[in-house]
Amino acid sequence: MPPVLVYGGPSTGKTAVLRDTFAHMGIGYSYVSCIEFDKPRPLLQAIIGQLKGKKRKAADGYAGEGKAEQLADLLVHLQGMASKKEARRYLILDHVERIRDADVLAVLLRLREYTGLDMGLFLISQIPWGSNAYEFDTLRCPRPLQICFPGYRMPELLQILAKCRPEGDNERLFSIFLGTFIGPMFARCSSRIEDLQRVIEQLWPEYIRPVREGRIEASKQQQLYFAFKDKAIAAKELFESGLQNHASLSAALSARAALGASDALDFELPFTSKVLLLAAYICSRNKPALDRRLFDPSSRAGRRRGTMASDRQAEAAAEAKLRGPHAFPLERMLATFWELRSAQDEEPAGAAEQRDAQSGDLFMEISSLVSMRFLSQVTGSLSDAKYACSISDEVAEKMAKNVKVSLKEYVLYV
Structure with a gap:
């Protein structure tokens, strides 16, 4: 056979x-x-x-x-x-x-x-x-x-997750919890059943606590929503950052203040997609000749930061805004992506092999970003295409804060 x-x-x-x-x-x-x-x-x-x-x-x-x-x-x-x-x-x-x-x-x-x-x-x-x-x-x-x-559609995913309801708990309230928070906020970040089950195990008790303590009636769904909304937003950020693999999401949530509205993104994306978008943003602003400063730590560390250099940066930034973002090849975006990832965490042994193993996943993430119009494919096929980045400076700054990347260290202009 x-x-x-x-x-x-x-x-x-x-x-x-x-x-x-x-x-x-x-x-x-x-x-x-x-x-x-x-x-x-x-x-x-x-x-x-x-x-x-x-x-x-x-x-x-x-x-x-x-x-x-x-x-x-x-x-x-x-x-x-x-x-x-x-x-x-x-x-x-x-x-x-x-x-x-x-x-x-x-x-x-x-x-x-x-x-x-x-x-x-x-x-x-x-x-x-x-x-x-x-x-x-x-x-x-x-x-x-x-x-x-094929992957599960959202109704199918919620139907599977409905089986996670603890025995004896309100079935209708659990369904509302899934449809209001787990589906829109967490299932769009990860479709792994195991990840979502862990989130439900830790967040459902937080959601239902006001009902069990008699502070809110089970029929008051709007009150339950507003009582839990800020916790859900904070938990979603932890989930995107990889904390879904730990058993301490609820503990970290209780020790963490809710996200400020000024720094919160208006849309949900996986952590890897955010870093890919930041890499695309950097490539669309920097000239290719300046990439050496990104990939050579000694060059970046020794960069001049005097008054004259700051003035030149400001002038170049103003000129770049007038010209608008430029297109860039796939290889350049991926190289910048790995530079951002390696700057966040010291690369372990075998990092090159891990990059190869993840390349297929990255291609799928890029295709998703193109379909959502965060990226646009200018020319060519997936492997040799040039791309343009569609996100604004404000969104890029919020996203950089969200994934803890300092954009000023990477957007050079000159």
Whole structure:
């Protein structure tokens, strides 16, 4: 059978449906999640161990049976398995976008040709094959069959989240809570069921507290809305910043003052989209020749800040406003994006690999920003296009405060 690629956004049920289908049909399979491995060798050993049905042991460093230092070792092991003429095996590789540039994926896709092993290969990914993320020569790598799991529409998402209602709590009030706050504010930032479940677990008690304490009647929905609105806005900012992965959202919320209206944005965007928009804004204001100051810390640190330099900056800024923002290539925007991210957090080891793994997600974020008209594509396809940034200076300043970026350090003019 040809390889099969099951793709779709996060939390769309790809892995659960595929594994449950095999279990329901009573068919055995091997499962390997590529997200667990940062190097090819342990991944190869895990594949061999799973296909041989051996459990990994702590004494062996959880390497599984069969040592595999390189791809040739994998082929030798699988050729030996093929000679036994056993029933067809099935291998599920999850998060396969993590190894899309590795030779191991190209070999697995032609495994039957190389080894004679009768194996069905199922790949699970957030990125479709036709997105140019899988840059294989067609002679090396056959195109798999594709099955798409589309993202949930908002009514479907709210219907799923309605099952999170604590037993005995007011069903109608919980539905209003979901439709008023979780859907419009949080589900537009993340469609991951797990993230939204954590938010509900921590914010629902805050929302319902005035009713339980007898301060507001359950029928007074408008009073409940205004009593909780400021907390929801503050929680949304924490959620966008990544605090949805911690169990302390409610604690952080209670210790944090509500956002001031003057600094609040009038629209909701994921954290990554905001940083991408700031990168686009910087590229649309700065001349390309000034990028060296962004990417060379020593150059930026040594920049003159005397009176003459400040006057030149002011004059250049006035001229730039008269000319208006200019277009910029995709590569320049992405380079500026990573500069902003690295300035926020010290880059860990393996940052280059993490950037590669996230490139597909960034392309999807850029497409969304174009569809929402925050960015406009001037020329070319997605990979070689030039873009223009549509946000105003005021919005850029609010967004920079929201993600804690100092724009004056990046918008140079001269």
